[in-house]
Amino acid sequence: MKQILVISGKGGTGKTVLTGALAALAPNKVMADCDVDAANLYLLLNPSIREKHPFQSGASAVIDPALCSRCGQCSAACRFDAVSRDFVVNPIACEGCGLCARVCPAGAVTMKENTAGDWFVSETRYGPFVHAKLGLAEENSGKLVAKVRETAGEIAESKAADYVIIDGPPGIGCPVIASLSGVDLAVIVTEPSLSAIHDAERVMDLAKHFEVPVKLVVNKWDINPAVTEDIQKLCDSRHVPLIGQIPFDRVVVESVLAGEPVTERADGSLKEEFIKIWEAVRS
Amino acid sequence: MIISVASGKGGTGKTTVAVNLALALGDCQLLDCDVEEPNAQVFLKADIRAREPATVRVPEIDYQKCDFCGKCRDVCAYHALAVLPGKVLFFPQMCHSCGACEMLCPRKAIRETDRTIGEIETGDREGIRFVQGKLNVGETMAPPLIRQVKSRIEPNSVAILDAPPGTSCPMVTAVRGSDFCILVTEPTPFGMNDLHLAIDTVKKLGIPYGVVVNRAEADDLKTRDYFKSNRIPLLLKIPLDRKIAELYSIGTPFIGPMPEYREKFRALFKTISETVKVSP
Amino acid sequence: MKIAITSEGRTLDSAVDPRFGRCGYFLIIDTDTDKVEALQNPGTQQTGGAGIQAGQLMASKGVEVVLTGNMGPNAFQVIQSAGIKVVTGVSGKISEALRAYKDGKLSPAENPSVGSKSGMS
Known part of the structure; x- marks a missing residue:
């Protein structure tokens, strides 16, 4: 079983868009959306939710006003500026370290377990799909991402699936690291702009750090062919295979509006390009 | 503004x-x-x-003072510390710099140092x-x-x-x-x-x-x-x-x-x- | 000598649990007396640092060798610092794994076998 991550x-x-296309093209697979913060893949896969599970993670401090003597030791100890002047804990700022509860001489602080979001196992016409929704303003420590990946891996194993196709989060922090560590291949999607290249390079460094092989796809390559050439040179110098160049095409926009993978709607050379990318991903 | x-x-x-x-x-x-x-x-x-x-503040153990009681490990909500006989291990990626270990060490054997992130x-x-x-x-x-x-x-x-x-x-x-x-x-x-x-x-x-x-x-x-x-x-x-x-x-x-x-x-x-x- | 094997159940007939930090049980076998202790893993539901905790548990139990499927880098660091040997890639029944180790067919790992957080479930 091979795990393929798109970042x-x-x-x-x-x-x-690329993850949706790979999900439609790959045989015998399970899909996972590891962008638990702003999840979008479900908009293309049209899932029927089969299981929903709350995700418990970390804790938040709660001060009992009846016991609180307003001595201020909790707010002095808190590094996260989470205790207000009238001794109420702001759950958004609280990182759950529990130091306030330990230093409170009146025993007025308790740590309450936190529901950080939900995760789902769904059925789609392309196969099983594991996804999640992090609660608003929750900590995205990578734990929910790890949960989604692990569940997708277990389903893939039990169904003897050949591939797990994973939609990754943006950035290079916790959730990306949790998505990246241990996958068989990371497909980096970039576009011909200086900022996208700048960011793609940082992701290449991250993948190198975790010893994950990478391949690169340029999206909307014809927006600026000169910058696309620079991307080709960058790939050559870093020995990263450039496995596809997707043109700017209304069909891509229309497929998103219709809520389906682009390969369902595309034909001719556009569809060929996605098939070529999939062949390069699997090889 | x-x-x-x-x-x-x-x-x-x-x-x-x-x-x-x-x-x-x-x-x-x-x-x-x-x-x-x-x-x-x-x-x-x-x-x-x-x-x-x-930088962020992270703990450093003073082995002259540490008696490996395990208090720092017990108060760390992020499991960033492990205490073994004769050794304290620190996992910097898990640390939130809350300061609990430093503040609550009974032997004042932890001081904080800067780690560049x-x-x-x-x-x-x-x-x-x-x-x-x-x-x-x-x-x-x-x-x-x-x-x-x-x-x-x-x-x-x-x-x-x-x-x-x-x-x-x-x-x-x-x-x-x-x-x-x-x-x-x-x-x-x-x-x-x-x-x-x-x-x-x-x-x-x-x-x-x-x-x-x-x-x-x-x-x-x-x-x-x-x-x-x-x-x-x-x-x-x-x-x-x-x-x-x-x-x-x-x-x-x-x-x-x-x-x-x-x-x-x-x-x-x-x-x-x-x-x-x-x-x- | 005490050998710990990560296990899905409480007996020597159980299957080896491939996960270390989040395994169901640790079966601790004293090879001198053949006494078996089944220890429920307190870290199965933990959201982070389960491998680090499990490593310390092994040290506190005086275990000298751990047989398991996979071990991540943090747990591996704890286990190594505690001077405990690890064999990864172990599967099948607990009794078979134990026999294979006693017969010298399993050799200790030099490196963690998986990345961080692999055993989350």
Whole structure:
């Protein structure tokens, strides 16, 4: 079983469009959306939710005003500026370290377990799909991402699937690292702009750090062919295979509006390009 | 006044809006809080005057005093410490720098030292004072670095914050404390889906907000009606324009070659100032 | 000598649990007395640091060898610092794994076998 992750560094370069296409083209697979913060893949896969599970993670401090003597030891100890002047904990700022509860001489602070979001196992016409929704303003520590990946891996094993196709989050922090560590291949999607290249390079460095092989796809390559050439040179110098160049095409926009993978709507050379990318991903 | 520029979905044009707004205003601060992938400098091209390491506080064990009682391990909510006979192991990627181990060690055998997680650069261009945070590749925790970038906010001036995408801790850390939040979206199903999440988040934080629609279609009445019926304040529409896309791809802020937008961004700022004045 | 094997159940007939930090049980076998202790893993539901905790548990139990499927880098660091040997890639029944180790067919790992957080479930 091979795990294939689609990432980009910069957001909005076309991760989810490519993941949707790979999900439609790959045989015998399970899909996972590891962008638990702003999940979008479900908009293309039209899932029927079969299981929903709350995700418990970390804790938040709660001060009991009846016991609180307003001595201020909690707010003095808190490094996260989470205790207000009238001794109420701001759950958005609280990182759950529990130091306030330990230093409170009145025993007025308790740590309450936190529901950080939900995760789902769904059925789609392309196969099983594991996805999640992080609660608003919650910590995206990578734990929910790890949960989604692990569940997708277990389903893939039980169904003897050949591939797990993973839509990754933007950035290079916790959730990206949790998505990246241990996958068989990372497909980086970039576009011909200086900022997208800048970000793609940082993701290449990250993948190197975790010893994950990478391949690169340029989306909307014809927006600026000169910059696309620079990307080709960058790939050559870093020995990263450039496995596809997707043109700017209304059909891509229309497929997103219709809520389906682009390969369902594309034909001719556009569809050929996605098939070529899939062949390069699997080889 | 602190104005943050955020979005649920990445790549909708946060940096475009933040940089062009800063250039339209001139005398202001621009702080790039997207420390995982900072991009404002690609467009602003400020002269960088200073680089400083960004650090977090982490425990260091004094083996002269430590008796391996295990208290530090027990109080660490993040399991960043392991205590074995004769040895204390520390896992820096798991540490949140809460200070519990240092404060609660019965033998005062822990002192805190600095660990570098990234870099803060400061510079300027055309009256704009620029600050950016850059997280080192392989580091996991953006929020401490974002807080350090924000500690450079000057009082009594206009500070524009380019926030990271999403609605979780990095975005919230950047946006928290703003007087106003500009949410940038694009009129696609992905963009609108994530705009809703972002609106709910800034509402939860109690921050007044307005929306800039980027890559808007000329005749897109659907978006306009939608904003109206859902009472979402629409601040500005930037059209889907090949010229803007080309300028973006080579890292040129579009208000230079398209000066009509200078006035539009100034009007946007005026609207925001008036909203902030009347907000509690 | 005490050998710990990550296990899905409480007996020597159980299957080896491929996960270390999040395994169901640790079966601790004293090869001098053939006494078997089944220890429920307190870290199965933990959201982070389960491998680090499990490593310390092994050290506190005086285990000298751990047989398991996979071990991540943090747990591996704890286990190595505690001077415990690890064999990864072990599967099948607990009794078979134990026999293979006693017969010298399993050799200790030099490196962690998987990345961080692999055993989350």
